[in-house]
Amino acid sequence: MTTQDVDGPLTSAGRGWSRYLPRFNIMLVLPAQLTMMAVVIVPTLIILWLAITDWQPTQAIAWFKAEPIWFWNFYDLWYDSRFTNAVLRTLFVVAVCVSVELGLALGLALLFLDEWPWRRVAVSVIILPMMIIPVDAANAFFMLFNERGPLNHLISLVIGVPYEFSWLSHPTWAMAPIMLAEIWQWTPLMFLLVLTGLMNLPQNQVRAAIVLGASPARIFFKIMLPLLLPVISIALLIRSIETFKIFDPVYILTRGQPGGATETISMFMYNGAFVYFRMGYIAAAALLVLVVVISICLALARPMKRHG
Amino acid sequence: MTEDIKLELRGVRKSFDRVVAVKGLDLALRKGEFLSLLGPSGCGKSTTLAMIAGFLAPDGGDILVDGQVVNRMPPRKRRIGLVFQDYAVFSRLTVRANLAFGLESQGMPRKERHRAVAEISEKLALSDMLDARGGDLNMSEMQRVALARVLVTKPELLLLDEPMSNLDASLRASLRSELKQIQKDLEQTVLYVTHDQVEALSMSDRIAVMRDGAVLQAGAPEEIYHRPVDLFVAQFIGDPPINIVPCRVEEVQGKLVVDTALHSGLGLAGRDVPVGDYLLAVRPHHLSAHHEPREGTAESEIRLVENFGAEHVLHVTYGNDLVSVVTAPGFALEGERLHLSLDINQAHLIDRRDERVLTRRHCEAAA
Amino acid sequence: MNENPLWVTFLKRTAVVVAMIIAFFPIYWLIATSFKPYDQWASWPPVWLTDAPTLQNYRIVFFPEAAREFATAQQGSLDYKVSGSAWKAFQDSAIISTFATLFSVMFGTLAAYSIVRFRTGGENYPFQFLTVRMMPPIAVVVPIVALFSILRLSDTYFGLILAYTAFTLPFSIWMIRSFIEEVPLELEGAAMVHGMSQFRAFLTVTLPLIKGGVLATALFIFILNWSEFLFALVLTAGNVITVTLQVANYVSASSGKLYGVQAAMGTISTLPVILFGYVIQRHLVRGLTFGAIKR
Numbered sequence: 001m002t003t004q005d006v007d008g009p010l011t012s013a014g015r016g017w018s019r020y021l022p023r024f025n026i027m028l029v030l031p032a033q034l035t036m037m038a039v040v041i042v043p044t045l046i047i048l049w050l051a052i053t054d055w056q057p058t059q060a061i062a063w064f065k066a067e068p069i070w071f072w073n074f075y076d077l078w079y080d081s082r083f084t085n086a087v088l089r090t091l092f093v094v095a096v097c098v099s100v101e102l103g104l105a106l107g108l109a110l111l112f113l114d115e116w117p118w119r120r121v122a123v124s125v126i127i128l129p130m131m132i133i134p135v136d137a138a139n140a141f142f143m144l145f146n147e148r149g150p151l152n153h154l155i156s157l158v159i160g161v162p163y164e165f166s167w168l169s170h171p172t173w174a175m176a177p178i179m180l181a182e183i184w185q186w187t188p189l190m191f192l193l194v195l196t197g198l199m200n201l202p203q204n205q206v207r208a209a210i211v212l213g214a215s216p217a218r219i220f221f222k223i224m225l226p227l228l229l230p231v232i233s234i235a236l237l238i239r240s241i242e243t244f245k246i247f248d249p250v251y252i253l254t255r256g257q258p259g260g261a262t263e264t265i266s267m268f269m270y271n272g273a274f275v276y277f278r279m280g281y282i283a284a285a286a287l288l289v290l291v292v293v294i295s296i297c298l299a300l301a302r303p304m305k306r307h308g
Numbered sequence: 309m310t311e312d313i314k315l316e317l318r319g320v321r322k323s324f325d326r327v328v329a330v331k332g333l334d335l336a337l338r339k340g341e342f343l344s345l346l347g348p349s350g351c352g353k354s355t356t357l358a359m360i361a362g363f364l365a366p367d368g369g370d371i372l373v374d375g376q377v378v379n380r381m382p383p384r385k386r387r388i389g390l391v392f393q394d395y396a397v398f399s400r401l402t403v404r405a406n407l408a409f410g411l412e413s414q415g416m417p418r419k420e421r422h423r424a425v426a427e428i429s430e431k432l433a434l435s436d437m438l439d440a441r442g443g444d445l446n447m448s449e450m451q452r453v454a455l456a457r458v459l460v461t462k463p464e465l466l467l468l469d470e471p472m473s474n475l476d477a478s479l480r481a482s483l484r485s486e487l488k489q490i491q492k493d494l495e496q497t498v499l500y501v502t503h504d505q506v507e508a509l510s511m512s513d514r515i516a517v518m519r520d521g522a523v524l525q526a527g528a529p530e531e532i533y534h535r536p537v538d539l540f541v542a543q544f545i546g547d548p549p550i551n552i553v554p555c556r557v558e559e560v561q562g563k564l565v566v567d568t569a570l571h572s573g574l575g576l577a578g579r580d581v582p583v584g585d586y587l588l589a590v591r592p593h594h595l596s597a598h599h600e601p602r603e604g605t606a607e608s609e610i611r612l613v614e615n616f617g618a619e620h621v622l623h624v625t626y627g628n629d630l631v632s633v634v635t636a637p638g639f640a641l642e643g644e645r646l647h648l649s650l651d652i653n654q655a656h657l658i659d660r661r662d663e664r665v666l667t668r669r670h671c672e673a674a675a
Numbered sequence: 676m677n678e679n680p681l682w683v684t685f686l687k688r689t690a691v692v693v694a695m696i697i698a699f700f701p702i703y704w705l706i707a708t709s710f711k712p713y714d715q716w717a718s719w720p721p722v723w724l725t726d727a728p729t730l731q732n733y734r735i736v737f738f739p740e741a742a743r744e745f746a747t748a749q750q751g752s753l754d755y756k757v758s759g760s761a762w763k764a765f766q767d768s769a770i771i772s773t774f775a776t777l778f779s780v781m782f783g784t785l786a787a788y789s790i791v792r793f794r795t796g797g798e799n800y801p802f803q804f805l806t807v808r809m810m811p812p813i814a815v816v817v818p819i820v821a822l823f824s825i826l827r828l829s830d831t832y833f834g835l836i837l838a839y840t841a842f843t844l845p846f847s848i849w850m851i852r853s854f855i856e857e858v859p860l861e862l863e864g865a866a867m868v869h870g871m872s873q874f875r876a877f878l879t880v881t882l883p884l885i886k887g888g889v890l891a892t893a894l895f896i897f898i899l900n901w902s903e904f905l906f907a908l909v910l911t912a913g914n915v916i917t918v919t920l921q922v923a924n925y926v927s928a929s930s931g932k933l934y935g936v937q938a939a940m941g942t943i944s945t946l947p948v949i950l951f952g953y954v955i956q957r958h959l960v961r962g963l964t965f966g967a968i969k970r
Contacts, residue, residue, distance in 0.1 A: 024874070028789035029796065032782040032804075032844055039819065039841030040807055046818035063821045108694055111687050124953065125695040128702060131952035133902040135919045136941030140701040143708060143934055148719040150704065156720075164719070184701065189963055196960050196968060204396035208454075211361060212410035212461065213384040222409075226400035234967050245811040248904045252923075266813040266905075273817050274909065286814035297809045 044290070050283035058277045066280065073284030082260055083285060086268035093175070093264060094243045097182050098236060104183075105190035105235075109198050110220075123195075127188040134185060138252035141181040142168070145253075171261040174254050178262060181249040186242075190235055197231030198224070237300060244293065265289060312339050313375070314465050314497040315360065320369035322355055329355040331521040332369065337465070340495045342488070344508035347518035348544070353501045356518075357469055360499065361390050374464055384413075389458030389466045393473060395450040397457075399443030403434060406442055406453050410461035428460040431490065447474050448483070455487075459494065466491075466498045472507060484511055505545050509533065517541050539663035542589045542656060548614075548621050551595070551631040555588040557581055557657070566652060569627020570606035574652040581666055587658040589665070592621060592632040594654035597639060598647045605647035613642050624648065709733070709938035716934040732939035735925075736761045761940060764921035768944075771832060771917065772900035775839035780893045782840070783847025788877055790848070791855045792863075801852065804845040805965065812842065816909050823910065830912040838906050843896045846962060850895070853966030854888035855881065891958035894951040901948060918944035 046063075051073060055066035077083050108126065112119065129137065144151050145167040156163040168174050201224060209219045225232075247266040250256060256263035256271055263271065269289075272282040315337035322330040330352040337343050345353045358364040360371055362383030370377050378386050398406050407425045416424070429435045432452045437445070445453065451471060458466060471487075472480045488511045491498050502508055508515045509529045516526040517540075525537040536542035542550050555568045557576065564576040568588060598605055611630060612623040615637070622633045622640065626648070633648065640646055657666045679687075708716065710728040739760050789795040796803075819838065820829070828834030858881045866876035882889070907917040916924075922940045925933040952959070961969050 025789045025793035025795045029786040029800075031778075032786035032848065035778070035782060035837065035841045035844060036804070036807070038822075039838055040815060043815050043818035043822055046821055047814075050818060050821065063824075108691075111691050111694075116688070122691050122695055124956075126691075126698045127952075127956070127959075128949070129698050130959075131898075131945075131949045132702060132705075133919060133941065133945045133948055135902070135904050135922055136705065136945050137701065139922060139932075139934075139937050139941055140705040142932070143717075143938075144701060144704060146717055146721075148717050148721055150721050150723065153719075153721050162719075184697070188698065189959075192960050193964065193968060202396065202399070204392045204394055205398055207363060207383075208390065208392060208396040208457075209398070209409065209413075211383045211388060211390045212413055212457070214409065214413040215384075218413060222401070223398055229400070231968060234964050238964060241809050245813075247811075247813060251904070251908075266811050269811070269813045269817070270905075270909075273813075273820075279817050279821070283817050286811075286817060290810050290814050293809055293811070294806055297806070 047283050047287050050280050051287045053280040055280035056277050073281050086263045086265050090265040094240050097243050098239050100183050101187045101190045104187045105194045108191050109194040129185045130188040134248040137185050138249040145177040171258050174262045178249045178253050193235040197228045201227050314339050316372040318370045320366045322367050342498045342513045344500045344512040344515045346508040346515050351518040352521040353518050357501050387464045389463030391454045391468045391471050393469045395454040397442040397450045397453050401442050403440050404438040406457050424460050428456045432456045466496050468500045470502050539658050548592050548632045550589050550591050553588050553629050556585050571650050590655040592634045594651045595633045596649045597633045597635050601647045605649045608648045610642050610644050705938050706942050709942045711935050732935040735936045736939050761921050764916050764918045767915050768918045771835050772897050775836045775900045776897045778840040779843045779847045779896050784851050787848050787852040804848050808845045812905050830914045839900045849965035850892045850962050854885040858884050891955040894955045895962040898948050898951050
């Protein structure tokens with residue numbers, strides 16, 4: 001009985017009742033696969049149909065009976081500045097949030113390289129934000145950034161004059177509470193990842209660099225960072241994907257207001273589908289987004305696969 | 309004379325919680341000398357190395373490099389080179405970048421760096437893999453890179469932590485002579501930590517044998533080999549290991565003689581030891597095996613023959629013990645009997661209580 | 676390198692304390708607000724620590740009738756939209772999260788086992804499940820709404836459970852896969868020598884060995900389900916309500932958000948997440964990177 005016998009479909013390993021069910025291994029994945037089919041694959045196919053219609057549920061026509069308008073949705077999307085703005089805005093959010101999260105995480109993790117009595121407590125507190133339900137965290141930030149909230153209060157104390165800035169109603173600045181909420185919530189995750197990476201660094205390479213006379217900065221940038229690259233890449237990829245999907249903070253804090261100024265891609269699609277009920281149009285947008293996102297991910301993930 | 313001393317340890321101590329790793333260590337290393345710190349696992353040699361390099365601070369005593377006390381000095385200022393047991397080659401940098409790293413950190417200008425790197429890679433046969441990635445090398449290549457990386461910075465003192473233990477046995481012999489040659493060429497002062505006494509014996513100018521945190525004996529290889537200071541050193545050095553058998557020293561007609569399980573009346577002229585029970589230590593090379601009985605031989609049975617190619621080691625009965633004798637190949641087979649004689653002048657008497665070797669003056673053996 | 680000058684160490688520890696304060700502050704505010712009386716919710720200057728702590732908000736969460744008395748006491752300016760007690764939300768969330776977690780872990784374990792031991796579907800098959808996590812859920816939600824309307828799954832427990840199961844399968848498959856991979860095949864082989872089928876060997880030998888990991892995966896997925904908002908928002912219409920939706924209900928037409936009540940609801944509903952999160956702390960990294968990074 002060697003382990004090599006069990007490549008591929010059940011061959012020599014089948015005994016007992018499983019002998020009577022060919023392709024046992026396929027049966028095992030069936031529940032998962034069927035669930036995926038129902039909730040993901042079939043809906044994706046449906047998107048293909050919806051994207052070429054102008055289905056609006058308010059018109060009381062069943063979606064499969066909607067009239068196809070073929071590629072006009074895509075044409076409209078192309079010229080829809082609200083859509084393109086949403087895309088660009090989302091990319092901006094991803095770029096800023098992820099880089100800030102990474103920077104903070106790196107800085108923080110370096111503070112945790114040595115041991116001290118309350119280190120474990122410190123880690124537990126710092127990862128607390130990760131474990132708050134995003135909707136409730138968003139609510140907390142809503143209160144913090146209220147015109148009469150603690151943040152404005154602190155600023156008032158510093159500048160000496162009452163400061164009642166309405167963050168969440170300002171077209172330019174409303175994005176800040178959203179991004180800060182996201183950064184606050186997910187930097188701890190990056191911190192954990194980077195810390196794990198740092199703790200697993202080959203210690204002797206660092207020591208060798210020390211003996212060779214390198215300054216701490218040189219050691220960090222030339223030795224430690226390259227060794228951290230795999231961990232950082234994974235962290236960046238995963239956080240970028242998740243940040244791109246950002247929805248909860250946007251919904252709770254601004255709903256995309258004022259006037260679409262904080263509309264991210266997810267918010268745009270939500271508003272389009274469930275406020276304006278233009279589901280066919282949004283399906284086209286969804287299709288575009290899906291295609292682009294998945295292509296990028298596949299392109300990026302291939303070299304990652306090779307690094308295990 | 310004192311300017312010549314590159315490294316000195318005076319009464320260096322180190323404990324971890326309640327475990328004393330190093331007790332009052334004294335050591336001195338001269339310029340250009342190759343000193344081995346030899347001892348079994350846990351004897352404190354790696355701890356000592358870490359203190360010399362600067363990764364651990366001694367609890368007491370002083371460490372001096374080039375006459376300067378460096379106890380509190382961070383590693384990067386000590387002008388010491390260190391090769392780790394696992395080599396710790398920078399896996400994400402090229403070999404070239406590895407070699408240049410120390411020089412870059414010291415601020416050496418580019419042209420000089422290139423020259424130095426080219427020179428050292430010639431010396432260590434690394435010239436055609438300068439662009440390979442550190443992580444892609446095999447063990448022996450890594451060792452050379454690790455060595456070249458520190459040698460190129462011309463350290464005052466080179467520390468090597470069991471550098472051969474990760475290599476195949478077949479490589480070690482050639483690498484030992486290569487390393488020794490390089491050391492001689494560069495007149496590099498080397499402190500070599502190892503548990504392998506063959507390495508220590510073949511490469512060192514001096515050996516310091518360590519056990520349980522203290523240096524038992526320090527001296528040239530011949531001295532350690534021929535005049536071990538106690539039971540442990542006698543047993544640790546030498547391959548095959550020295551034979552230890554119980555013996556008794558008696559006074560017979562005004563002269564001291566040694567009696568063992570097989571031999572008796574061995575004359576101890578020239579030594580002054582009290583009568584009593586001792587241990588006798590005699591190297592396998594100092595026992596002779598004969599097919600026929602002769603004067604001074606005793607009969608013994610061969611239990612095991614180990615074939616080492618150029619010589620055989622026979623494990624033969626000696627009273628309740630087994631001793632090893634070195635013979636030419638094909639001398640005898642297992643189960644046969646032979647006749648053993650012992651050269652008392654080459655043997656050591658060891659006190660049973662403090663396990664120290666009793667010193668003696670050389671003299672002719674009285675029959 | 677344990678010889679840093681004292682002031683450097685002091686700075687480092689201070690930075691850590693600052694980080695801890697920043698991490699904790701919004702949470703503090705949430706908890707603090709949950710104990711504030713109505714007039715201190717959004718007063719100016721804001722109340723950092725209330726001098727009149729009250730359980731009123733918590734009472735309203737569980738007994739919405741309390742809000743009515745409260746409103747009349749406040750001269751009736753507080754009308755509200757709270758459709759029901761939070762009990763239902765907790766119940767619904769518990770049911771949905773638990774079942775979705777169960778399905779996800781069971782299906783995931785079976786699939787992971789098949790993938791690891793039999794390489795089912797080839798080497799790219801596991802990545803199919805990853806693509807699910809790459810797409811913004813909102814993109815798939817529109818056709819799901821359409822699909823559910825035909826299947827009559829809109830606003831049902833089963834519909835939401837199904838959706839949650841599908842979207843957490845990537846985690847369960849990849850996490851459990853990494854746990855199974857750590858158990859050498861030879862152990863199952865040894866059991867099979869005694870006459871067991873490979874699957875039975877898996878159940879009796881491998882599974883007990885990874886049960887810690889499976890449990891951690893389950894808790895992890897439970898957290899994800901419990902905290903989920905978007906699907907709950909879109910796929911329900913009042914019949915089913917989760918804790919995340921319930922918070923959004925504490926809004927009144929005249930007074931806007933009922934901060935105190937929302938804070939109370941938020942505090943309570945987040946407690947399980949915090950609890951489970953700390954229990955599986957060691958496995959968080961593995962989970963959130965789909966098994967790519969293990970400690």
